[in-house]
Amino acid sequence: SAVISQKPSRDICQRGTSLTIQCQVDSQVTMMFWYRQQPGQSLTLIATANQGSEATYESGFVIDKFPISRPNLTFSTLTVSNMSPEDSSIYLCSVDQGGAGETQYFGPGTRLLVL
Amino acid sequence: DQQVKQNSPSLSVQEGRISILNCDYTNSMFDYFLWYKKYPAEGPTFLISISSIKDKNEDGRFTVFLNKSAKHLSLHIVPSQPGDSAVYFCAASEDNYGQNFVFGPGTRLSVLP
Numbered sequence: 001s002a003v004i005s006q007k008p009s010r011d012i013c014q015r016g017t018s019l020t021i022q023c024q025v026d027s028q029v030t031m032m033f034w035y036r037q038q039p040g041q042s043l044t045l046i047a048t049a050n051q052g053s054e055a056t057y058e059s060g061f062v063i064d065k066f067p068i069s070r071p072n073l074t075f076s077t078l079t080v081s082n083m084s085p086e087d088s089s090i091y092l093c094s095v096d097q098g099g100a101g102e103t104q105y106f107g108p109g110t111r112l113l114v115l
Numbered sequence: 116d117q118q119v120k121q122n123s124p125s126l127s128v129q130e131g132r133i134s135i136l137n138c139d140y141t142n143s144m145f146d147y148f149l150w151y152k153k154y155p156a157e158g159p160t161f162l163i164s165i166s167s168i169k170d171k172n173e174d175g176r177f178t179v180f181l182n183k184s185a186k187h188l189s190l191h192i193v194p195s196q197p198g199d200s201a202v203y204f205c206a207a208s209e210d211n212y213g214q215n216f217v218f219g220p221g222t223r224l225s226v227l228p
Contacts, residue, residue, distance in 0.1 A: 043218040106158025
């Protein structure tokens with residue numbers, strides 16, 4: 001299994017500012033994912049972050065809005081840029097150790113409220 | 116347009132009884148399905164999976180049934196326990212490589228003592 005921690009666990013931010021969310025894993029993993037869960041909606045994949053390459057973004061998400069860093073095999077950051085109230089959501093980091101959903105582990109999430 | 120639907124946002128069941136959580140999907144290319152359980156302030160954790168070559172998979176108190184022709188799957192929990200109270204997400208993928216899962220909105224299960 002993998003133990004994943006995220007910082008901050010929650011934050012309240014002003015419109016127009018940016019927030020960087022950190023994700024730390026207790027083991028080396030190749031694939032890390034960032035998800036968003038907006039209020040009352042399902043988990044939506046934002047991007048896949050592999051170490052040593054550019055993140056791959058899903059339809060509807062762009063690098064300028066959600067820049068991602070993956071400096072090593074145990075760490076990643078997601079920045080939510082120029083925030084608006086619509087960005088209020090839970091952001092979850094996830095890793096996949098075996099290439100199948102059964103070995104996909106999620107962090108506890110970062111609850112973001114944008115005023 | 117939601118490809119994975121969980122039409123019941125919440126469900127309450129008495130302890131010891133059966134809990135049945137339903138999930139419908141629209142993409143006929145989905146081939147692999149999972150259920151995740153999520154407690155408050157924690158990330159989702161994997162519960163059980165099923166691939167399209169099967170119509171049933173059982174793991175202890177948890178059984179998942181798949182009806183491909185109806186594009187429907189369900190999770191049965193028997194007997195239900197108070198510790199099962201959580202949000203349950205159905206997820207589907209076109210493959211079992213685990214990279215492109217589409218999640219449903221979740222069903223909040225409350226098991227009453």
